[in-house]
Amino acid sequence: MADRNTVDLGTGSDDVQLRFRNDEQAGIAAVTVDSFLDQPDAEAVRVEPGDDARDLLPHLSRLRLVEVNFPSFGDGRGYSAARLLREHGYTGELRAVGDVLIDQLRYMRRCGFDAFAPDAPLDEADAAAALERFDHVYQPAADAAVPIWSLRHG
Amino acid sequence: MYQYDQYDQAMVDARVEEFRDQCHRRLEGKLTEDQFKPLRLQNGLYLQLHAYMLRVAIPYGTLSGTQMHALADIADKYDRGYGHFTTRQNIQYNWIKLEDCGDILADLAKVEMHAIQTSGNCIRNISSDQYAGAAADEVVDPRPYAELLRQWSSFHPEFAHLPRKFKICVIASEKDRAAMRLHDIGINIVKNDEGTLGAAFYVGGGMGRTPMIAPLIREFVPLDQMVTFCEAALRVYNRYGRRDNKYKARIKILVHEMGADEYTRQVEEEFAHLLEQGVEPPTAELDRIRSFFQPPEFVAGLPAKADRSDPDFALWIDRNCSPHKVAGYVSAAISLKPVGGIPGDASAQQMHLMADLAKEYSFDECRVTHAQNIILPHVEIGRLYELWQKLDEADLGTANLDNIGDIIACPGLDYCSLANARSIPVSQKISERFAANGKGELLGELKLKISGCINACGHHHAGHIGILGVDRKGVENYQLLLGGSEAEDVSLAKITGPGFNEDGIVDAVETVADLYLERREDGERFLDTYRRLGMDPFKEALYG
Amino acid sequence: MKILTGNDLKSGAVVWWDGKGWSIHITDAVDAGENAENIIAAEDAARRVNAAYAIEAEQTEDGPRPAHIKDRVRALGPTIRPDLAVPAADKMGWDWVI
Numbered sequence: 001m002a003d004r005n006t007v008d009l010g011t012g013s014d015d016v017q018l019r020f021r022n023d024e025q026a027g028i029a030a031v032t033v034d035s036f037l038d039q040p041d042a043e044a045v046r047v048e049p050g051d052d053a054r055d056l057l058p059h060l061s062r063l064r065l066v067e068v069n070f071p072s073f074g075d076g077r078g079y080s081a082a083r084l085l086r087e088h089g090y091t092g093e094l095r096a097v098g099d100v101l102i103d104q105l106r107y108m109r110r111c112g113f114d115a116f117a118p119d120a121p122l123d124e125a126d127a128a129a130a131l132e133r134f135d136h137v138y139q140p141a142a143d144a145a146v147p148i149w150s151l152r153h154g
Numbered sequence: 155m156y157q158y159d160q161y162d163q164a165m166v167d168a169r170v171e172e173f174r175d176q177c178h179r180r181l182e183g184k185l186t187e188d189q190f191k192p193l194r195l196q197n198g199l200y201l202q203l204h205a206y207m208l209r210v211a212i213p214y215g216t217l218s219g220t221q222m223h224a225l226a227d228i229a230d231k232y233d234r235g236y237g238h239f240t241t242r243q244n245i246q247y248n249w250i251k252l253e254d255c256g257d258i259l260a261d262l263a264k265v266e267m268h269a270i271q272t273s274g275n276c277i278r279n280i281s282s283d284q285y286a287g288a289a290a291d292e293v294v295d296p297r298p299y300a301e302l303l304r305q306w307s308s309f310h311p312e313f314a315h316l317p318r319k320f321k322i323c324v325i326a327s328e329k330d331r332a333a334m335r336l337h338d339i340g341i342n343i344v345k346n347d348e349g350t351l352g353a354a355f356y357v358g359g360g361m362g363r364t365p366m367i368a369p370l371i372r373e374f375v376p377l378d379q380m381v382t383f384c385e386a387a388l389r390v391y392n393r394y395g396r397r398d399n400k401y402k403a404r405i406k407i408l409v410h411e412m413g414a415d416e417y418t419r420q421v422e423e424e425f426a427h428l429l430e431q432g433v434e435p436p437t438a439e440l441d442r443i444r445s446f447f448q449p450p451e452f453v454a455g456l457p458a459k460a461d462r463s464d465p466d467f468a469l470w471i472d473r474n475c476s477p478h479k480v481a482g483y484v485s486a487a488i489s490l491k492p493v494g495g496i497p498g499d500a501s502a503q504q505m506h507l508m509a510d511l512a513k514e515y516s517f518d519e520c521r522v523t524h525a526q527n528i529i530l531p532h533v534e535i536g537r538l539y540e541l542w543q544k545l546d547e548a549d550l551g552t553a554n555l556d557n558i559g560d561i562i563a564c565p566g567l568d569y570c571s572l573a574n575a576r577s578i579p580v581s582q583k584i585s586e587r588f589a590a591n592g593k594g595e596l597l598g599e600l601k602l603k604i605s606g607c608i609n610a611c612g613h614h615h616a617g618h619i620g621i622l623g624v625d626r627k628g629v630e631n632y633q634l635l636l637g638g639s640e641a642e643d644v645s646l647a648k649i650t651g652p653g654f655n656e657d658g659i660v661d662a663v664e665t666v667a668d669l670y671l672e673r674r675e676d677g678e679r680f681l682d683t684y685r686r687l688g689m690d691p692f693k694e695a696l697y698g
Numbered sequence: 699m700k701i702l703t704g705n706d707l708k709s710g711a712v713v714w715w716d717g718k719g720w721s722i723h724i725t726d727a728v729d730a731g732e733n734a735e736n737i738i739a740a741e742d743a744a745r746r747v748n749a750a751y752a753i754e755a756e757q758t759e760d761g762p763r764p765a766h767i768k769d770r771v772r773a774l775g776p777t778i779r780p781d782l783a784v785p786a787a788d789k790m791g792w793d794w795v796i
Contacts, residue, residue: 137309
């Protein structure tokens with residue numbers, strides 16, 4: 001948590017509680033979308049709810065980490081931002097940070113998030129149960145889940 | 155009717171377990187009320203004035219007899235023996251215990267029902283025309299499209315935390331019986347010049363404190379792209395919808411502030427992108443769903459006329475029965491508006507009876523209307539008299555569909571924690587007044603709608619006569635509005651002037667009704683006369 | 699006087715602070731005085747009540763009468779269903795509400 005005091009933005013590796021990737025975690029600090037667009041060598045960005053994730057689309061190839069901040073869990077703009085980035089081919093780490101709660105994890109995973117750095121640590125058993133509860137989905141999204149209509153019609 | 159397969163069943167069963175777990179964590183203290191509230195709301199559970207209230211989804215208003223029986227059983231087992239049918243074709247129970255919720259959902263799941271997304275800032279139950287599959291004037295049964303959207307919107311990961319609630323309506327006729335253009339998305343299935351079916355999209359309508367009529371944003375979306383178009387419309391809303399002020403967070407405000415043209419441009423851009431993403435179910439899925447909505451086995455050559463020798467029955471036919479696409483049948487409306495009753499309420503006993511009658515007279519199907527009545531969609535004309543007699547015995551035979559006694563009223567301050575004034579007692583007094591003075595029948599079609607606060611759950615903006623309850627220095631006060639319509643001639647009602655007290659508003663309604671009776675011309679409804687005369691003579695009669 | 703009300707977390711029933719716990723009868727409600735915020739915070743945290751809040755009320759012969767009609771409706775039940783009134787409360791009569 002020490003780097004919270006020196007860096008305005010970005011979660012440190014220690015803050016990531018759940019991660020669903022096999023690659024090594026990028027030890028880089030995220031910058032604001034504006035800073036990212038100004039710094040041609042920046043590799044990590046933090047998207048705030050009011051940011052337009054489409055601004056990042058021309059730069060996906062140099063991105064290794066995207067943090068999407070949820071200052072309040074009820075503000076769902078980050079779901080669209082995440083899914084859009086995946087639809088446009090971003091394959092790096094997509095980390096949900098902030099007010100990340102158990103009952104939103106499933107939706108976040110479906111929108112393409114593969115790392116979670118919650119403000120308050122989650123009960124891991126509850127989180128695992130929440131993520132495993134539904135065997136099926138009704139619609140395709142940014143994850144690998146096969147929609148029910150596809151199971152029905154092959 | 156649609157029937158669940160193992161996948162649909164697995165989804166609702168998993169939801170039951172999820173909500174049991176969420177309730178458990180709330181009671182254990184692992185979830186705060188602030189964290190739990192959106193979870194319970196997305197499962198239809200409110201904390202109301204007196205208790206928890208559970209809203210159960212009735213997708214596009216269609217119920218089997220078995221399902222109606224199950225709703226009655228829930229009213230008896232977990233509530234106080236009655237339920238309230240709502241303007242979004244759902245049912246809600248007013249006296250629910252949090253600790254019973256898991257069991258109630260499990261009971262619902264047994265009959266292929268649920269409470270998923272009946273509240274909260276997500277896509278709500280899809281509503282439709284109560285005469286779907288029966289109406290003489292429909293181009294196609296709209297319910298398969300509504301069912302397709304029900305599945306698409308259920309647990310949609312991107313749209314579970316929208317700026318505000320989101321209501322979609324699907325109809326398929328020029329006549330609008332479902333207030334289509336007062337929805338966040340209104341879809342009208344139409345036939346183009348080549349005879350191909352497609353979806354006309356109206357986006358950004360709604361009532362509430364800032365009523366808006368949805369503009370048309372796309373005349374024709376091919377049916378095999380409808381889900382994708384919805385997805386685009388929602389994504390633009392999720393991106394730009396206001397989050398700073400919950401009273402300006404509905405899509406109607408976005409479309410209004412951004413302009414329908416710019417909103418449309420952005421939706422089209424997103425649509426073009428999403429078409430590449432493979433989000434649309436294959437047409438085989440639509441075909442599969444359609445197969446559940448095949449017409450029942452109607453009998454040909456049935457008598458087209460009923461014996462009208464009983465005048466009360468003849469009146470009920472004229473008021474409450476609608477033309478059917480098959481000769482020898484009608485759709486019959488069961489009014490949940492007995493004189494002096496509580497609009498939309500039905501006792502468990504009445505629900506059981508309606509379930510039995512649906513089985514016996516209407517191919518095991520009934521419908522809930524946005525005006526809070528029940529429809530038996532396919533009744534043989536030759537059997538109407540015995541049906542009506544059974545309804546009448548149970549206080550369900552009132553002949554007042556779309557008349558001044560057929561009042562839409564929100565629960566108001568008797569039940570609702572948001573309300574400023576009571577709606578139900580006002581509706582009772584008006585209904586009693588116009589039954590007693592005999593003018594109710596004389597007035598013909600006159601849609602009266604009452605809301606107990608500006609959130610407009612009682613659709614007062616869309617009433618030929620609307621009443622809005624407000625709080626004036628701690629005392630209930632009622633404003634009068636005239637000239638609204640939720641139908642194909644959609645319009646928003648205008649306020650007449652200063653409000654009235656509870657008895658005053660009943661007198662005021664009679665005053666405007668009398669003026670109409672005096673000034674109407676041949677064939678004019680109240681609304682037509684109001685539109686011809688304008689507000690002034692009504693104001694003059696009210697305020698002198 | 700200032701009285702406290704909320705809903706029972708499990709049952710949802712309307713309840714009133716009686717000085718020691720929560721009663722379904724408004725006639726049991728006591729003046730919470732300066733302590734209102736502390737009681738609400740403690741009771742809410744202990745999950746003995748949900749969505750509690752303080753209201754102004756007037757002490758009358760029938761007991762405390764809330765200043766706002768909404769809380770008077772809560773105290774007795776829906777005015778249009780006297781059969782569902784809170785037990786023993788209906789003796790106050792519906793005039794008490796309006």
